[in-house]
Amino acid sequence: MGNNGDGWHTPAVEALRAGPRNQVVDLDTNGTPGFDGDKEFGTKLIEERGSVLSDLQEMLFANGRLGDERSVLLVLQGMDTAGKGGMVRNVIGHVDPQGVDHTAFGVPTPEEKRHHYLWRIHKALPRDGQLGVFDRSHYEDVLVARVRQLVPESVWRRRYDEINRFERDIADSGTTIVKVAMFVSLDEQKERLAERLERRDKHWKYNPSDVDERALWPEYQQAYQDMLDKTNTDHAPWYVVPCDRKWYSRLAVMELLIDAFERLDLDWPEANFDIEAEKKRLAES
Amino acid sequence: MGNNGDGWHTPAVEALRAGPRNQVVDLDTNGTPGFDGDKEFGTKLIEERGSVLSDLQEMLFANGRLGDERSVLLVLQGMDTAGKGGMVRNVIGHVDPQGVDHTAFGVPTPEEKRHHYLWRIHKALPRDGQLGVFDRSHYEDVLVARVRQLVPESVWRRRYDEINRFERDIADSGTTIVKVAMFVSLDEQKERLAERLERRDKHWKYNPSDVDERALWPEYQQAYQDMLDKTNTDHAPWYVVPCDRKWYSRLAVMELLIDAFERLDLDWPEANFDIEAEKKRLAES
Incomplete structure (x- = not known):
């Protein structure tokens, strides 16, 4: 990854790592950081790199069968229409x-609500040798829970440390964590929502609550930024992925995963x- | 499915349905029942039909999101090397x-052993809108449990009725069950095991217990036949799939699944x- 000639002038793990260079409010969601190939080349690359990922995953699986306790966990966070579902289908597929x-x-069930917010996360952690994929995660509890004021500020504020400790424990027990924050622009989101309204197979x-959320965009941006600032650790790094171009976001996450496996x-x-x-x-x- | 010109002269659901015509001991494991295309055509067809299956699955998933409680469950049973893993990768993939x-x-864990044999099965049933896939299943409890005499005969014998009632309940609650018994010849199994010994990436x-099982082949054939005879119900039909030709077995299961979804x-x-x-x-x- 990140070699000359493969389209990446800067490896995805470097170009996308959360930090001062990758601030939510300034992000060019239409950009392709680190990559200077076009859509056609990128799309071809996704197929090629998919085979590499598949081989690496099989090797982890094989080791897991024979007692290796390691695993990989991909955490996908993003506003509606950022492309989490398509990411699962086209990368994990x-x-x-x-x-x-x-x-x-999803929205916590009544049973989940009666437990600590990390209860359902614990239960879903990948088994030895597995690739775990979280479509949304415990980060909902510092995002929607904050913006929608589902809990008092004192509660969500202490969750950052709690989450860092939790992820530290997971990492120590052999899970490589890759956290991906996916961003689209307000305009791109509007187009994608409009498409869902136009097409019978997308209804x-x-x-309807997706439109309500749009009014809270600045609050969400702030919540995402604080999340990145407070939980971007070396044992569980965040990557900030521009998602207006679906092909780029998929290629980028493919590379982030391959790097984790390698x-x-x-x-x-x-x-x-x-x-x-x-x-x-x-x-x- | 089963139309002229698509390679199938008899639909897979008819050609493969367990019954007097499909007896384990007489089965041509190298055959391609119902299909008269060759490997090249069959392989191409798997890709085409994979798109159809994918669209149907998305539609089931969409309905599940909006309250439809139906699901599909594919049960894969077969001796080692029959190709269950490859089936998951190449069809479900x-x-x-x-x-x-x-x-x-797998072999029941200590916790699983402390429960009724259907306990772990219940827990793994597909959620609403999902495609469930069982790689081995409760049928292990009338196969290996019988051949290896893990329980007395009176115990495994009463399980057939128990399983039929259990599957009746599942079917009544909205799960379409497709059960696939996969068969390779003793010689084909030997070749596949030999390949696993030759290749470092297959070790x-x-x-080693796979070789021990080979000595019990006739006992397993009898156990499989009794399983088919006693649990081949209309609400949870068995299909007998010859698996010496991997491409055929995958195409056949693809068609069985598409039929279930349709x-x-x-x-x-x-x-x-x-x-x-x-x-x-x-x-x-």
Whole structure:
């Protein structure tokens, strides 16, 4: 990743890492940070890199079967229409379904509400050897919970530290965490919502409350910025991904995931049996 | 499905349905029942039909989001190397990961052993609108449990009725069940196991106990036949799929699934809001 000739002049992990250079309010949501290829090239690259991701995931899965306790967790956060669903379909869709632990977090159920907000998150953490995918996450509890004033400020404020400790524990137990904040512009969101209203096969994706949320855009931007500032840790880094161009956002997350897998330095697990003896037994069976 | 010109002279649901014509001991595991196309055509067809399956699955998912309680459950049973993993990857891999509830059932854990054998099955049933996939299932409890004498005969014998009632309840609550029994020949299994021993990237799939199981082949064939005879119901039919040719088995299961989805007679859900009013609100937002 990040080599010359592959379209990336700066690796995605560098270009997109949250920090002073990547502020929510200044973000060019139509940009393609780090990448200077066009849509056609990027789209082709997604397919190629999908195979790489798939191979890496199979290797993690194989190791998991033989006792390796590591896993990878992709956290997707973003406003409605940012493209979380399409990200799952087009990036995670490249890997073997049996190696994926996917969870979409909606409005908490009555049972979930009776528990600590991290209860449902704990239950959904990826098993050993799995790629976990969170479509929304515990970050809802410092985003919508804050903007919609579902809890007092003193409550959501202390959650940042709580979340950092929680993610520290997960990371220490072998989970590589990749957090992706997805951003579209207000105009792009309007276009995407309009499409959902135009197309019969998209009506189910539309929710009238999405329009209400648009009035709260500045409040959400502030909540996202604070989230990035307070929970962008080395053990659970945030990446800020412009999503007006769907192909770019998918390619970028593909690269972020590949980077996470490559840092695990995986190899096929050693056989835990005598290969030659087994060949003989099999031949005689 | 099953039309002229698409390679199928008999629909998969007819050609493969368990019954007197499809006896385990007589099965041509190298056959392609119902289909007279070749591998090249079949492989191309898998891709085409994968798009159809994907669209149907999205429609079920959409309805599930709006309160439709129906789901589809694919049960895969088969001896080692029959190709269950490849089936998941190559058939289920065509649909959106967020619409799939996949569970692989291994040797029961200590916790699972302390419960009724259907406990872990119940917990893994697909949620509303989801496509559930079982890689092995409760049928292990009348297969390996019987052949390996893990429980007395009186125990596994009464399980057939229990399973039929259980599946009746699931079907009544809106789950369309498709059960697939996958068969390879002893020779084909030997080749596939040998490949796992030859290739470093396949060692993790090999288990010395697989060779022990080969000695029990006739006992397993009998157990599979009894399972088919006793649990092949209209509400949860069994299909007998020859699997020496991987491409055929995948195409066949693709067709079985598409048939199950088509019988749901799905359409995009109606908008539960006033479309014109929302267009106006959105334009003003």
